[in-house]
Amino acid sequence: MNATPLRNIAHTRTGDKGDTSNISIIAYHIDDYPLLAERLTVQRVTEYFAQLLDPNGPPVRRYELPGVGALNFVLPGILRGGVTRSLALDAHGKALGAALLDLLL
Incomplete structure (x- = not known):
């Protein structure tokens, strides 16, 4: 099987709380869930x-x-003190979720 970007089989929903980001990866088709569970x-x-x-x-x-x-x-500490305190550009959940979709499965 050829490697495929995660974005081809799933989408994300994200959230931020304090310095923690929460990224959900949701398969477009339930049949792809076992592949996600195995490789992600x-x-x-x-x-x-x-x-x-x-x-x-x-x-x-x-x-x-x-x-x-x-x-x-759940990624504790990744927001370096929280979205409003971080100097990191676009280091909040939406950007992190979008970046994760580039991961090859």
């Missing part, structure tokens, strides 16, 4: 955002929602 691991998401995450901070967490074909990732 905590390790891959952590590696993808390694430059933005605090290596000594809390780990990325993944929650599985197979009934709706979704995975939810």
Whole structure:
């Protein structure tokens, strides 16, 4: 199977709370959920955002929602103090979710 960008099979919904971003990846078709669950691991998401995450901070967490074909990732500390305090350009959930859709599966 050829690698395909995540955006070809899923979309995102995001949220921010304090310095934590929450990214949900939702399959367009429920039949693609097993592929998401297999390939979109905590390790891959952590590696993808390694430059933005605090290596000594809390780990990325993944929650599985197979009934709706979704995975939810919680990224503590990635917002560096929160959207209104961060000097990072576009480091809030919507930008992070859009960036994650470029990941090759």
